Amino acid sequence: MKLGDKKPEKIPMYVYYIIVGVIIVVLNLLVVPAVQERSVQKTDYSTFIENVEEGNVSKATVDEDYIYYEIGSEESGAAVLCKTVKMDDPDLVNRLLDAGVTMDEVLPESPSILATLFFSYVIPIGIFILLGRWLSKKMMSSMGGGPGGMMSFGKSNAKVYVKSSTGIKFSDVAGEDEAKELLTEIVDYLHNPQKYSEIGASMPKGALLVGPPGTGKTLLAKAVAGEAEVPFFSISGSEFVEMFVGMGAAKVRDLFKQANEKAPCIVFIDEIDTIGKKRDGAGFTGGNDEREQTLNQLLTEMDGFDSSKGVVILAATNRPDSLDPALLRPGRFDRRIPVELPDLQGREEILKVHAKKIRIADNVRFDEIAKAAAGASGAELANIVNEAALRAVRDGRRFATQADFEESIEVVIAGYQKKNRVLSNKEKLIVAYHEVGHALVAAKQTESAPVHKITIIPRTSGALGYTMQVDEKEHFLMTKEELENKIATFTGGRAAEELIFHSITTGASNDIEQATKLARAMISRYGMSDEFGMVAMETVGNQYLGGDSSLACSFETQTLLDKKVVDLVRKQHDKALNILKENIGKLHELAKYLYEHETITGEEFMKILLAPAPALEDDKTQEA
Ligand code: ADP
Ligand code: MG
Ligand code: ZN
Numbered sequence: 001m002k003l004g005d006k007k008p009e010k011i012p013m014y015v016y017y018i019i020v021g022v023i024i025v026v027l028n029l030l031v032v033p034a035v036q037e038r039s040v041q042k043t044d045y046s047t048f049i050e051n052v053e054e055g056n057v058s059k060a061t062v063d064e065d066y067i068y069y070e071i072g073s074e075e076s077g078a079a080v081l082c083k084t085v086k087m088d089d090p091d092l093v094n095r096l097l098d099a100g101v102t103m104d105e106v107l108p109e110s111p112s113i114l115a116t117l118f119f120s121y122v123i124p125i126g127i128f129i130l131l132g133r134w135l136s137k138k139m140m141s142s143m144g145g146g147p148g149g150m151m152s153f154g155k156s157n158a159k160v161y162v163k164s165s166t167g168i169k170f171s172d173v174a175g176e177d178e179a180k181e182l183l184t185e186i187v188d189y190l191h192n193p194q195k196y197s198e199i200g201a202s203m204p205k206g207a208l209l210v211g212p213p214g215t216g217k218t219l220l221a222k223a224v225a226g227e228a229e230v231p232f233f234s235i236s237g238s239e240f241v242e243m244f245v246g247m248g249a250a251k252v253r254d255l256f257k258q259a260n261e262k263a264p265c266i267v268f269i270d271e272i273d274t275i276g277k278k279r280d281g282a283g284f285t286g287g288n289d290e291r292e293q294t295l296n297q298l299l300t301e302m303d304g305f306d307s308s309k310g311v312v313i314l315a316a317t318n319r320p321d322s323l324d325p326a327l328l329r330p331g332r333f334d335r336r337i338p339v340e341l342p343d344l345q346g347r348e349e350i351l352k353v354h355a356k357k358i359r360i361a362d363n364v365r366f367d368e369i370a371k372a373a374a375g376a377s378g379a380e381l382a383n384i385v386n387e388a389a390l391r392a393v394r395d396g397r398r399f400a401t402q403a404d405f406e407e408s409i410e411v412v413i414a415g416y417q418k419k420n421r422v423l424s425n426k427e428k429l430i431v432a433y434h435e436v437g438h439a440l441v442a443a444k445q446t447e448s449a450p451v452h453k454i455t456i457i458p459r460t461s462g463a464l465g466y467t468m469q470v471d472e473k474e475h476f477l478m479t480k481e482e483l484e485n486k487i488a489t490f491t492g493g494r495a496a497e498e499l500i501f502h503s504i505t506t507g508a509s510n511d512i513e514q515a516t517k518l519a520r521a522m523i524s525r526y527g528m529s530d531e532f533g534m535v536a537m538e539t540v541g542n543q544y545l546g547g548d549s550s551l552a553c554s555f556e557t558q559t560l561l562d563k564k565v566v567d568l569v570r571k572q573h574d575k576a577l578n579i580l581k582e583n584i585g586k587l588h589e590l591a592k593y594l595y596e597h598e599t600i601t602g603e604e605f606m607k608i609l610l611a612p613a614p615a616l617e618d619d620k621t622q623e624a
Contacts, residue, residue: 182207
């Protein structure tokens with residue numbers, strides 16, 4: 001279901017111009033001459049002479065070819081204009097004078113001039129005005145402004161929603177509690193700005209909803225529109241990219257102008273990556289100048305207004321890495337709201353939300369369905385529910401059953417498998433052990449909760465699992481020991497794979513990179529090795545330009561440096577292996593929990609870790 005779907009069919013503007021043009025031509029070609037014809041009666045010459053002699057003619061005028069004359073007088077209200085062919089009649093003037101006819105210069109033209117004026121100016125202009133009114137009315141209603149005319153006629157075709165118009169609430173978005181919480185805060189700010197300004201807090205200017213396709217980013221934004229009692233401008237990034245150069249920038253300008261007038265309000269730019277792609281300097285060689293102009297305008301506008309006015313900009317993208325860094329700078333989209341694929345519980349909730357719209361049998365087990373649909377996005381789950389309902393109809397049943405759901409998972413997931421990664425059970429198990437490996441090594445080294453949360457739901461970044469590390473205490477100075485521990489933690493994932501599965505996977509590439517970077521920095525920049533001491537062998541360039549480091553040492557030293565790095569990482573890897581071996585019971589227990597629940601919080605983790613070990617210490621019941 002798409003919201004705001006009373007989109008008028010788009011009839012291009014030029015069609016209207018063509019219609020008006022045709023009307024004008026038709027009037028000029030047909031109607032005007034016809035009117036002129038009708039108002040001037042043709043008579044033959046003898047009738048003319050007769051009329052003159054009977055004294056009927058009051059006025060007359062003569063041009064090259066015709067004689068125009070009026071029968072009856074204007075005072076009596078029955079004047080008829082006639083014309084007749086001009087004959088070679090030398091007596092004509094005398095005859096007219098004898099009959100007392102007034103010789104008038106402009107007489108015959110006057111009625112047709114009026115007609116011409118009327119038909120070729122007044123009517124077309126009238127049509128133009130009416131058409132313009134009708135068009136702008138149409139546009140206003142398509143912008144959702146309603147009869148009150150919420151909106152002025154604008155160039156940006158942003159749709160405006162007010163509270164009642166989307167009808168979507170946060171309760172329609174299942175799961176995604178973190179995102180909802182952050183967005184609720186924004187809504188609250190717009191309703192009670194003084195609550196925040198009393199303390200001196202100001203809202204972020206922009207928030208970026210980031211997550212894979214189909215996770216409900218657009219839905220969340222619409223829920224914000226539904227909850228907030230302020231105008232909500234919604235526009236899709238692709239709508240900025242126009243055929244005419246400069247139009248995109250103009251639209252941005254217009255959008256922000258409207259937003260400023262309507263503040264407090266929310267501006268939502270969906271699929272912002274279409275305009276916010278990295279500028280690569282290709283402009284000189286004929287890159288997409290238009291897009292760049294639009295982006296520049298957006299950046300300027302975002303800098304230009306102060307958030308205290310109460311304009312909050314929301315944007316959504318599923319490709320955050322392709323965004324221009326300038327967009328993500330503080331003061332622009334400085335709040336990122338992750339909208340990730342739902343975990344087991346989230347999937348169950350989403351299924352339930354959508355199942356409310358269809359009729360289901362009483363015994364449908366949503367937890368089972370959610371389990372079977374591992375890795376599915378919200379959109380896919382919505383699709384699964386719909387597919388189940390369709391199956392039921394096809395089979396002539398009045399309720400969707402458990403079997404319907406199970407069948408439809410296969411249809412939907414198999415259909416989507418190419419696009420999205422859905423983990424097999426074996427992979428899921430490996431990822432679970434890998435992530436618990438990291439966390440367990442970290443926990444054992446510091447004897448404290450190492451993680452905020454671990455999930456094994458595939459991430460936007462491509463990582464299969466994810467250990468959210470929070471440093472126990474915020475600090476900038478790190479001891480050599482702490483750094484070594486960190487390296488051990490990085491290697492913990494791979495170590496767990498080796499220990500349990502006796503084989504290694506590609507899942508650790510990022511860990512390896514991080515561990516190597518850290519080890520290298522310890523030796524070459526932090527002076528933490530016996531061999532080199534306090535000698536900087538690498539200097540880091542401008543932090544803002546990607547922090548490229550440049551080597552400043554001889555080739556021999558470099559070789560030695562590389563060897564030292566390898567040694568350092570290996571030593572920590574061995575340490576990690578030992579820690580895991582010593583705690584293999586807990587490793588199994590934690591991995592099993594994570595495998596089943598897909599998410600484990602730091603508290604749950606510590607509870608399991610600190611609980612007395614279960615009876616069988618070396619777990620043979622490993623499922624694969
Ligand atoms: P995105 O913009 O992230 O690509 P959408 O917001 O367009 O995804 O989601 C598409 C559809 O999927 C929604 O209209 C909704 O039916 C369903 N959906 C996605 N996530 C959720 C969710 N968390 N709760 C309920 N429905 C969801
Ligand atoms: Mg979307
Ligand atoms: Zn890892």
